[in-house]
Amino acid sequence: MSQLSQLKVLIADDHFLVRQFVRNTLQESKISNIQTAADGNEAIDLIQKAREAKQPYDIVFLDWNMPTVSGLEVLNYFRSRSEYADTAFVMLTAESEQQNIMKAIKAGATSYIIKPVSPADLSKKLFEIHEWIKRKRQKNEQKLRF
Protein backbone atom coordinates (compact mmCIF):
# COMPACT_ATOMS: atom_id res chain seq x y z
CA MET A 1 0.00 0.00 0.00
CA SER A 2 1.30 3.42 -0.97
CA GLN A 3 2.78 5.82 1.52
CA LEU A 4 1.16 9.25 1.90
CA SER A 5 3.88 10.75 -0.29
CA GLN A 6 3.02 8.41 -3.15
CA LEU A 7 -0.61 9.42 -3.36
CA LYS A 8 -1.96 11.03 -6.52
CA VAL A 9 -4.29 13.92 -5.83
CA LEU A 10 -6.67 16.11 -7.82
CA ILE A 11 -7.84 19.46 -6.41
CA ALA A 12 -11.01 20.67 -8.14
CA ASP A 13 -11.95 24.21 -7.14
CA ASP A 14 -12.76 27.26 -9.24
CA HIS A 15 -10.74 29.51 -6.89
CA PHE A 16 -7.02 29.77 -7.52
CA LEU A 17 -6.43 30.71 -3.88
CA VAL A 18 -7.99 27.47 -2.61
CA ARG A 19 -6.18 25.28 -5.18
CA GLN A 20 -2.89 26.86 -4.16
CA PHE A 21 -3.59 26.64 -0.42
CA VAL A 22 -4.50 22.93 -0.60
CA ARG A 23 -1.51 22.26 -2.86
CA ASN A 24 0.84 23.94 -0.36
CA THR A 25 -0.50 21.83 2.50
CA LEU A 26 -0.23 18.62 0.48
CA GLN A 27 3.35 19.47 -0.46
CA GLU A 28 4.18 20.02 3.22
CA SER A 29 2.91 16.48 3.76
CA LYS A 30 5.38 15.38 1.05
CA ILE A 31 2.70 14.74 -1.57
CA SER A 32 3.97 15.95 -4.91
CA ASN A 33 1.78 14.23 -7.51
CA ILE A 34 -0.90 16.91 -7.55
CA GLN A 35 -3.10 18.14 -10.37
CA THR A 36 -5.81 20.74 -10.39
CA ALA A 37 -9.08 21.43 -12.14
CA ALA A 38 -10.99 24.72 -12.24
CA ASP A 39 -14.46 23.33 -12.90
CA GLY A 40 -16.54 20.17 -12.65
CA ASN A 41 -16.26 19.15 -16.30
CA GLU A 42 -12.48 19.42 -16.22
CA ALA A 43 -12.45 17.34 -13.02
CA ILE A 44 -14.55 14.58 -14.62
CA ASP A 45 -12.32 14.57 -17.69
CA LEU A 46 -9.09 14.32 -15.67
CA ILE A 47 -10.44 11.59 -13.38
CA GLN A 48 -11.61 9.45 -16.28
CA LYS A 49 -8.40 9.91 -18.26
CA ALA A 50 -6.29 9.01 -15.22
CA ARG A 51 -8.30 5.79 -14.75
CA GLU A 52 -7.95 4.92 -18.47
CA ALA A 53 -4.19 5.45 -18.21
CA LYS A 54 -4.19 3.05 -15.20
CA GLN A 55 -2.91 5.89 -13.00
CA PRO A 56 -6.06 6.78 -11.08
CA TYR A 57 -6.27 9.50 -8.48
CA ASP A 58 -6.21 8.34 -4.88
CA ILE A 59 -7.82 11.50 -3.52
CA VAL A 60 -10.06 14.06 -5.24
CA PHE A 61 -10.84 17.30 -3.42
CA LEU A 62 -14.10 18.74 -4.77
CA ASP A 63 -15.40 22.24 -4.21
CA TRP A 64 -19.14 22.25 -3.54
CA ASN A 65 -19.92 25.14 -5.92
CA MET A 66 -18.16 24.98 -9.26
CA PRO A 67 -18.94 26.19 -12.77
CA THR A 68 -20.41 23.78 -15.34
CA VAL A 69 -20.82 20.81 -12.99
CA SER A 70 -20.96 21.11 -9.19
CA GLY A 71 -18.81 19.11 -6.81
CA LEU A 72 -21.85 17.15 -5.65
CA GLU A 73 -22.72 16.22 -9.25
CA VAL A 74 -19.13 15.06 -9.85
CA LEU A 75 -19.34 12.97 -6.67
CA ASN A 76 -22.68 11.42 -7.70
CA TYR A 77 -21.28 10.64 -11.17
CA PHE A 78 -18.29 8.68 -9.86
CA ARG A 79 -19.94 7.02 -6.88
CA SER A 80 -22.34 5.36 -9.32
CA ARG A 81 -19.33 3.66 -10.95
CA SER A 82 -17.83 0.76 -8.99
CA GLU A 83 -14.34 1.18 -10.46
CA TYR A 84 -13.99 4.40 -8.42
CA ALA A 85 -15.08 2.83 -5.12
CA ASP A 86 -11.60 3.13 -3.61
CA THR A 87 -11.04 6.74 -4.71
CA ALA A 88 -11.44 9.14 -1.80
CA PHE A 89 -13.72 12.06 -2.71
CA VAL A 90 -13.44 14.92 -0.22
CA MET A 91 -15.88 17.85 -0.37
CA LEU A 92 -14.32 21.27 0.18
CA THR A 93 -16.82 23.94 0.97
CA ALA A 94 -17.59 27.12 2.86
CA GLU A 95 -21.05 25.71 3.60
CA SER A 96 -21.20 24.10 6.99
CA GLU A 97 -24.95 23.54 7.06
CA GLN A 98 -25.90 20.14 8.42
CA GLN A 99 -28.11 19.40 5.41
CA ASN A 100 -25.21 19.89 2.96
CA ILE A 101 -22.97 17.67 5.05
CA MET A 102 -25.68 14.98 5.04
CA LYS A 103 -26.15 15.35 1.26
CA ALA A 104 -22.44 14.83 0.71
CA ILE A 105 -22.22 11.83 3.01
CA LYS A 106 -25.32 10.22 1.48
CA ALA A 107 -23.79 10.75 -1.95
CA GLY A 108 -20.71 8.84 -0.82
CA ALA A 109 -18.21 11.54 0.12
CA THR A 110 -15.27 10.06 1.99
CA SER A 111 -14.89 13.20 4.05
CA TYR A 112 -15.89 16.83 4.30
CA ILE A 113 -13.74 19.90 4.91
CA ILE A 114 -15.15 23.30 5.79
CA LYS A 115 -13.21 26.32 4.53
CA PRO A 116 -11.31 28.05 5.97
CA VAL A 117 -9.32 25.12 7.24
CA SER A 118 -5.93 25.40 8.92
CA PRO A 119 -2.99 23.58 7.35
CA ALA A 120 -2.72 21.52 10.57
CA ASP A 121 -6.36 20.39 10.39
CA LEU A 122 -6.06 19.61 6.68
CA SER A 123 -2.96 17.51 7.36
CA LYS A 124 -4.83 15.58 10.08
CA LYS A 125 -7.66 14.99 7.63
CA LEU A 126 -5.17 13.70 5.05
CA PHE A 127 -4.01 11.08 7.47
CA GLU A 128 -7.62 9.92 8.08
CA ILE A 129 -8.30 9.85 4.34
CA HIS A 130 -5.16 7.81 3.74
CA GLU A 131 -6.30 5.30 6.37
CA TRP A 132 -9.69 5.07 4.61
CA ILE A 133 -7.96 4.36 1.28
CA LYS A 134 -5.79 1.65 2.84
CA ARG A 135 -8.81 -0.06 4.44
CA LYS A 136 -10.80 0.10 1.19
CA ARG A 137 -7.99 -1.39 -0.85
CA GLN A 138 -7.27 -4.13 1.67
CA LYS A 139 -10.95 -5.13 1.52
CA ASN A 140 -10.83 -5.17 -2.30
CA GLU A 141 -7.71 -7.33 -2.27
CA GLN A 142 -9.39 -9.80 0.10
CA LYS A 143 -12.45 -9.99 -2.17
CA LEU A 144 -10.26 -10.74 -5.18
CA ARG A 145 -8.54 -13.61 -3.35
CA PHE A 146 -11.84 -15.42 -2.80
Next chain:
Amino acid sequence: MGKTAQHLALDEQLSMEITNAVCGAMEHTFNVKVKPGKFEIGEGMVSLVGDVSGVIGMVQDKLEATMILCLKFETVRDILPRVVGQTVSVTHEMTLDAVGELTNMIFGQIKTELNGRGYSLKLGIPSVIMGRGHFVSHFHRGKHMIVPFYLDDHMFQVHVALHPLATDGQS
Protein backbone atom coordinates in the same frame (compact mmCIF):
# COMPACT_ATOMS: atom_id res chain seq x y z
CA MET B 1 -40.11 30.13 11.32
CA GLY B 2 -36.86 31.49 12.78
CA LYS B 3 -35.95 34.59 14.69
CA THR B 4 -36.72 38.02 13.31
CA ALA B 5 -34.62 41.06 12.63
CA GLN B 6 -35.78 42.63 15.89
CA HIS B 7 -33.81 39.94 17.71
CA LEU B 8 -30.67 40.22 15.61
CA ALA B 9 -28.82 43.07 17.18
CA LEU B 10 -25.77 44.90 15.95
CA ASP B 11 -23.95 44.24 19.18
CA GLU B 12 -20.87 42.83 20.83
CA GLN B 13 -21.92 39.23 20.10
CA LEU B 14 -22.23 39.95 16.38
CA SER B 15 -18.91 41.80 16.40
CA MET B 16 -17.31 38.74 18.07
CA GLU B 17 -18.77 36.48 15.39
CA ILE B 18 -17.41 38.80 12.70
CA THR B 19 -14.02 38.94 14.43
CA ASN B 20 -13.78 35.17 14.81
CA ALA B 21 -14.68 34.62 11.17
CA VAL B 22 -12.22 37.23 9.83
CA CYS B 23 -9.34 36.27 12.12
CA GLY B 24 -9.90 32.57 11.45
CA ALA B 25 -10.00 32.96 7.67
CA MET B 26 -6.90 35.17 7.61
CA GLU B 27 -4.92 32.92 9.93
CA HIS B 28 -5.87 29.61 8.34
CA THR B 29 -5.54 30.77 4.74
CA PHE B 30 -2.67 33.26 4.90
CA ASN B 31 -1.07 32.44 8.24
CA VAL B 32 -1.45 36.07 9.38
CA LYS B 33 -2.77 37.32 12.69
CA VAL B 34 -5.02 40.32 12.23
CA LYS B 35 -6.17 42.42 15.18
CA PRO B 36 -9.76 43.59 15.44
CA GLY B 37 -10.39 47.21 16.32
CA LYS B 38 -13.32 48.62 18.26
CA PHE B 39 -16.59 48.16 16.39
CA GLU B 40 -18.80 51.15 15.65
CA ILE B 41 -22.54 51.30 15.27
CA GLY B 42 -23.90 54.03 13.04
CA GLU B 43 -27.05 55.03 11.26
CA GLY B 44 -27.65 56.33 7.77
CA MET B 45 -25.81 55.84 4.52
CA VAL B 46 -22.09 55.36 4.81
CA SER B 47 -19.49 54.74 2.12
CA LEU B 48 -16.43 52.59 2.52
CA VAL B 49 -13.40 53.51 0.46
CA GLY B 50 -11.09 50.80 -0.73
CA ASP B 51 -9.39 49.19 -3.69
CA VAL B 52 -11.02 45.76 -3.65
CA SER B 53 -14.27 44.90 -1.91
CA GLY B 54 -16.28 41.73 -1.51
CA VAL B 55 -20.02 42.28 -1.17
CA ILE B 56 -22.63 39.71 -0.27
CA GLY B 57 -26.32 39.82 0.54
CA MET B 58 -28.02 37.84 3.27
CA VAL B 59 -31.77 37.31 3.52
CA GLN B 60 -34.43 35.79 5.66
CA ASP B 61 -38.21 36.21 5.47
CA LYS B 62 -38.09 39.19 7.84
CA LEU B 63 -34.61 40.56 7.25
CA GLU B 64 -32.27 41.75 4.55
CA ALA B 65 -28.62 42.41 5.15
CA THR B 66 -25.57 43.32 3.14
CA MET B 67 -22.04 42.65 4.24
CA ILE B 68 -18.91 44.19 2.78
CA LEU B 69 -15.25 43.30 3.17
CA CYS B 70 -13.19 46.30 2.02
CA LEU B 71 -9.42 46.13 1.51
CA LYS B 72 -6.56 48.05 -0.06
CA PHE B 73 -4.43 46.60 -2.87
CA GLU B 74 -1.40 46.87 -0.61
CA THR B 75 -3.03 44.58 1.96
CA VAL B 76 -3.84 41.95 -0.66
CA ARG B 77 -0.34 42.23 -2.16
CA ASP B 78 1.09 41.67 1.32
CA ILE B 79 -0.94 38.57 2.18
CA LEU B 80 -1.38 36.76 -1.15
CA PRO B 81 2.32 35.88 -1.65
CA ARG B 82 2.12 33.91 1.59
CA VAL B 83 -0.02 31.40 -0.31
CA VAL B 84 1.07 31.74 -3.92
CA GLY B 85 4.79 32.25 -3.23
CA GLN B 86 6.96 35.33 -2.86
CA THR B 87 8.28 35.17 -6.41
CA VAL B 88 4.86 35.14 -8.05
CA SER B 89 3.48 38.50 -9.22
CA VAL B 90 0.06 39.20 -7.78
CA THR B 91 -2.29 39.82 -10.70
CA HIS B 92 -5.70 41.47 -10.78
CA GLU B 93 -7.26 38.08 -11.41
CA MET B 94 -5.60 36.58 -8.33
CA THR B 95 -6.75 39.55 -6.26
CA LEU B 96 -10.34 39.17 -7.49
CA ASP B 97 -10.25 35.45 -6.83
CA ALA B 98 -8.75 35.78 -3.35
CA VAL B 99 -11.15 38.47 -2.15
CA GLY B 100 -14.12 36.61 -3.61
CA GLU B 101 -13.16 33.46 -1.79
CA LEU B 102 -12.37 35.33 1.44
CA THR B 103 -15.78 37.00 1.26
CA ASN B 104 -17.42 33.62 0.79
CA MET B 105 -15.53 32.01 3.68
CA ILE B 106 -15.90 34.87 6.16
CA PHE B 107 -19.55 35.60 5.57
CA GLY B 108 -20.35 31.90 5.23
CA GLN B 109 -19.00 31.40 8.72
CA ILE B 110 -20.94 34.38 10.07
CA LYS B 111 -24.11 33.01 8.49
CA THR B 112 -23.47 29.63 10.11
CA GLU B 113 -22.99 31.28 13.52
CA LEU B 114 -26.20 33.29 13.12
CA ASN B 115 -28.13 30.23 11.93
CA GLY B 116 -26.83 28.42 15.00
CA ARG B 117 -28.67 31.11 16.97
CA GLY B 118 -31.84 30.37 15.01
CA TYR B 119 -31.96 33.00 12.25
CA SER B 120 -32.34 30.72 9.16
CA LEU B 121 -30.42 33.09 6.93
CA LYS B 122 -29.40 32.47 3.33
CA LEU B 123 -26.42 34.02 1.57
CA GLY B 124 -26.26 35.35 -1.96
CA ILE B 125 -23.36 34.95 -4.37
CA PRO B 126 -20.45 37.27 -3.53
CA SER B 127 -19.54 40.12 -5.87
CA VAL B 128 -16.10 41.68 -5.98
CA ILE B 129 -15.52 45.31 -6.87
CA MET B 130 -12.08 46.37 -7.90
CA GLY B 131 -10.68 49.83 -8.55
CA ARG B 132 -8.27 52.07 -6.68
CA GLY B 133 -10.12 54.33 -4.24
CA HIS B 134 -13.63 53.16 -5.09
CA PHE B 135 -16.61 53.88 -2.85
CA VAL B 136 -18.99 51.15 -1.78
CA SER B 137 -22.22 52.39 -0.26
CA HIS B 138 -25.11 50.50 1.20
CA PHE B 139 -28.35 51.83 -0.18
CA HIS B 140 -29.76 51.79 3.31
CA ARG B 141 -30.45 54.48 5.86
CA GLY B 142 -30.85 52.25 8.90
CA LYS B 143 -28.32 50.94 11.36
CA HIS B 144 -24.98 49.48 10.40
CA MET B 145 -21.87 48.15 12.11
CA ILE B 146 -18.27 48.62 11.05
CA VAL B 147 -15.48 46.45 12.42
CA PRO B 148 -11.93 47.53 11.53
CA PHE B 149 -9.07 45.05 11.37
CA TYR B 150 -5.34 45.76 11.50
CA LEU B 151 -2.42 43.87 10.04
CA ASP B 152 0.97 45.56 10.43
CA ASP B 153 0.51 48.91 8.65
CA HIS B 154 -2.68 47.84 6.93
CA MET B 155 -6.27 48.37 7.88
CA PHE B 156 -9.37 46.82 6.35
CA GLN B 157 -13.01 46.85 7.34
CA VAL B 158 -16.09 44.70 7.54
CA HIS B 159 -19.39 46.50 7.26
CA VAL B 160 -22.80 45.01 8.05
CA ALA B 161 -26.11 46.71 7.35
CA LEU B 162 -29.35 45.18 8.62
CA HIS B 163 -32.75 46.06 7.27
CA PRO B 164 -35.83 44.54 8.84
CA LEU B 165 -38.73 43.90 6.47
CA ALA B 166 -42.32 44.80 7.30
CA THR B 167 -44.50 41.76 8.04
CA ASP B 168 -46.15 41.93 4.58
CA GLY B 169 -42.73 41.46 3.02
CA GLN B 170 -42.44 45.09 1.89
CA SER B 171 -39.42 47.13 2.95
